[in-house]
Amino acid sequence: MFADLRGRVLEIGAGEGENLPAFGDDVSWTAIEPDAGARRELEREARRYGFVEEVIDARCEELPFSDKTFDAVVATLVFCSVTELARSFEEVMRVLKPGGTVACVEHVHAEKGSVRRLIQSMATPLSVRWDGNCHWNRDPVSAAHAAGFREQRLDRFELDTGVPFLPAPCILYVGVKPLDR
Structure with missing residues (x-):
């Protein structure tokens, strides 16, 4: 999913750098990671893979970047844990250049009306509390x-x-920012 990305790439909720090996040489990588422990490990891993760009303490709901800064934004199991889902996607839209890509792998709800969805709904208050929101x-x-x-x-x-x-x-979702935005 990340192999075709080029240019300035923002990884949100980059964790401890699990995705770093997937980025090509054509990527100028920047990351946000709000967890201090994960951020320290992420900085070490980024240096190990030759990424010397920034690792920033920030949340997706308030991205500390100018409008139209990045060619792509990537996330792996992040939108399931942000505080404000809609606001997070609005911020991603804001920092992407027109024609830019958002690529993510995320947990989602099960089919409407299914027993699996009922189980998810019952388990979510526990996962929010004990599994990083x-x-x-x-x-x-x-x-x-x-x-x-x-x-x-x-x-x-x-x-x-x-x-x-x-x-x-x-x-696995890939979306594109319209050219007129």
Whole structure:
């Protein structure tokens, strides 16, 4: 998903740098990571992979960058844990250049009316409390569309949690900022 990205790339909620090996040489990488411990490890990993750009203490809801700064924004299991989902996608839209790409892998809600969705809804208050504010029952695709992104790719898949009754539906989403924005 990240191999085709070029130019200035912002990774939001970059964790400890798990995605760094996926970025090509054509990327000028910047990251935000609000967790201090993860940020220290991320800085070490970034240097190890030759990325000397910034690792910033910031939240997606308040990105500390000028409008139209980045060619791409990437996230892996981040939009499930932001405080304000809609605001986060609006901020991503703001910092992307026209024609820029948002690419993310996210937890999503199960099918409407399914037992799996009911289980997710019941488990989400626990996951929010004990799993870094993770909301298993969110709809990031609708939030991306509401912010104005044009869907370029949407793949659905399941993560194996090791617990048969605990659903982990996910998406790989790629959206593009319209040229007129």
